[in-house]
Amino acid sequence: MTARPQRRRTAPGSPGFLRRSQSRWSERAVRVLLVAAALVSVLTTIGIVVALIPPAVEFFGKVDFGAFITGTDWSPLFEPPRFGVLPLVTATLVITVIALLVAVPLGLGAAVYLSEYAGHRVRGVFKPVLEVLAGIPTVVYGFFALRAITPFLQRSWPGGDPPEVFNALSAGFVMGIMIIPTIASLAEDSMAAVPRPLRDGAYALGSSRMQVSTRVVFPAALSGIVAAVVLGISRAIGETMIVAIAAGGRPNLTLNPLEGMQTMTAFIAAAGIGDLPTGSTGYQTIFAVGLLLFALTLVMNLISIRLVRRYREVYE
Amino acid sequence: MNPPSRHGPGGTPPPLPAHLAAPPPSETVFEVGGLSVFYGGHEAVRDVNMNIGARQITAMIGPSGCGKSTVLRCFNRMNDLLPDARVVGKVRYHNEDLYSREVDPIEVRRRIGMVFQKPNPFPKSVYDNIAYGPRVGGFRGNLDDLVEETLTHAALWDEVKDKLRTSALALSGGQQQRLCIARTIAVEPEVILMDEPCSSLDPIATAKIEDLMERLAQQFTIVVVTHNMQQAARVSERTAFFGSEIDRDGVRHGRLIELDETGTLFSNPSDHRTEDYISGRFG
Ligand SMILES: Nc1ncnc2c1ncn2[C@@H]1O[C@H](COP(=O)(O)OP(=O)(O)OP(=O)(O)O)[C@@H](O)[C@H]1O
Numbered sequence A: 001m002t003a004r005p006q007r008r009r010t011a012p013g014s015p016g017f018l019r020r021s022q023s024r025w026s027e028r029a030v031r032v033l034l035v036a037a038a039l040v041s042v043l044t045t046i047g048i049v050v051a052l053i054p055p056a057v058e059f060f061g062k063v064d065f066g067a068f069i070t071g072t073d074w075s076p077l078f079e080p081p082r083f084g085v086l087p088l089v090t091a092t093l094v095i096t097v098i099a100l101l102v103a104v105p106l107g108l109g110a111a112v113y114l115s116e117y118a119g120h121r122v123r124g125v126f127k128p129v130l131e132v133l134a135g136i137p138t139v140v141y142g143f144f145a146l147r148a149i150t151p152f153l154q155r156s157w158p159g160g161d162p163p164e165v166f167n168a169l170s171a172g173f174v175m176g177i178m179i180i181p182t183i184a185s186l187a188e189d190s191m192a193a194v195p196r197p198l199r200d201g202a203y204a205l206g207s208s209r210m211q212v213s214t215r216v217v218f219p220a221a222l223s224g225i226v227a228a229v230v231l232g233i234s235r236a237i238g239e240t241m242i243v244a245i246a247a248g249g250r251p252n253l254t255l256n257p258l259e260g261m262q263t264m265t266a267f268i269a270a271a272g273i274g275d276l277p278t279g280s281t282g283y284q285t286i287f288a289v290g291l292l293l294f295a296l297t298l299v300m301n302l303i304s305i306r307l308v309r310r311y312r313e314v315y316e
Numbered sequence B: 001m002n003p004p005s006r007h008g009p010g011g012t013p014p015p016l017p018a019h020l021a022a023p024p025p026s027e028t029v030f031e032v033g034g035l036s037v038f039y040g041g042h043e044a045v046r047d048v049n050m051n052i053g054a055r056q057i058t059a060m061i062g063p064s065g066c067g068k069s070t071v072l073r074c075f076n077r078m079n080d081l082l083p084d085a086r087v088v089g090k091v092r093y094h095n096e097d098l099y100s101r102e103v104d105p106i107e108v109r110r111r112i113g114m115v116f117q118k119p120n121p122f123p124k125s126v127y128d129n130i131a132y133g134p135r136v137g138g139f140r141g142n143l144d145d146l147v148e149e150t151l152t153h154a155a156l157w158d159e160v161k162d163k164l165r166t167s168a169l170a171l172s173g174g175q176q177q178r179l180c181i182a183r184t185i186a187v188e189p190e191v192i193l194m195d196e197p198c199s200s201l202d203p204i205a206t207a208k209i210e211d212l213m214e215r216l217a218q219q220f221t222i223v224v225v226t227h228n229m230q231q232a233a234r235v236s237e238r239t240a241f242f243g244s245e246i247d248r249d250g251v252r253h254g255r256l257i258e259l260d261e262t263g264t265l266f267s268n269p270s271d272h273r274t275e276d277y278i279s280g281r282f283g
């Protein structure tokens, strides 16, 4: 046997023999790169918020904040302008709720099915299909809502007034379809990560598959599931194209999903691509609504974090 | 402390305790005939024939990979949950074919509980761990009473009565394992299967579980897989020794080599492989 060539070593006992023998430049460089990568996303987020603030502050110098939040009339670009943002907020909420009514049951149902019921082969087909669904451009969904869903609803409406050409129902429904893959895929990941011995323990006590899914796997995966739903909500609140196309551009304070309505995002898009002079009140309106949108999403995320802390079951 | 071993360390075993010398109880719970289990195309264990008697402890020992866990999982159809496992042969439970089409595996598992190698309490409170089985089984009585009775029965009540609402994961490993046993008896099974229940525990926690097993054996039928031969000797009435064989085609598969009263199996095994194994000479 020949001796394996050894890295040269300082003899034990000589001064500093345990010190690093090579400078670890590559190690350090990789570290710097990784930190930089993490910082980019954080700094961009902060930058966006900071950029929103000055025009929004100017806006609230001219428009009373209370009147903005509680006002029911939104016509900022007409004379005389009115800055009651409630119609936009309710529109966003109505459409988001419709989307969630579609996406949460179907998305979580799909996740439970894929994680607890489906065999290898079915899962191997379903997951890629879901991911393709997630990759369809939202403008396609928007036209699908306007050109397929709405006409279908109008034709087959059972009684009473049918939906308007632009309406919240189609937009919300299609938006729900759009976010199913997001919710299903993330929720499935977190359910699949629940350790097998927990399931075995539950089965050994005489649980049905459904009981294992709902009483053991679901609670153990709750934090991931809530994260999936929150991401779905965030996408719904922030979604622009579908609502701009299918729900129309008319600020409308109503909870009736059969009417057209303008969401916060749809307003920002419409006003943003218009030719509002920089520094005008109309221009600043965009930033005020943008800031409100951001605050809404933030509050929702905070609530969900608290919910998760309270209800999740942590497995090691 | 550990209960004294029935064998001196390495010496000749002392005369048999009375209950080991007694003939096996006549009531048979399981009758296994021609049982083979395949994982995909691989035959993990071949042609097992054995009976398991009521209200006694049967130990299963043998080297790693010879199919002890596989056979154990046949008794409550846990192998159903492994997509590529296939069970051939007969497993009769009180003369009923466990694998017949009309048998509901959920009903089977309510009567035949299982405790696993690594304690696996649910990440729920101590109370909810015990209440889980009764709840999914549609229990209608007073859960509080049931939880207290069960924990008392499992000799765990005094240790956890002030922690009923805290997470079971905050208990020590030994307490977690006894909680898992308690959770199993809360559904009032007839049989408890245990797969190396003490392998992750220290000797004191192990002794507590052995005590518990011996007490539970007055009421339940227990089948326990163990790598600890002293444990098998201490707690069991009957012991099954599993080993590996290589057939003419060179395929390695698990076999039941010998099943006998524990005292006989350890002091006077009829197969030389059993003797080699228990005296520490392998292969
Ligand atoms: N889920 C499985 N899929 C495929 N093969 C398996 C599976 N479980 C066990 N086996 C194989 O079956 C054989 C018997 O395994 P088993 O776990 O029953 O042995 P064991 O006697 O319990 O071993 P140990 O003492 O190490 O627990 C082994 O060859 C093992 O690789």
Ligand SMILES: [Mg+2]
Pocket: B068, B069, B070, B195, B225
């Ligand atoms: Mg095993």
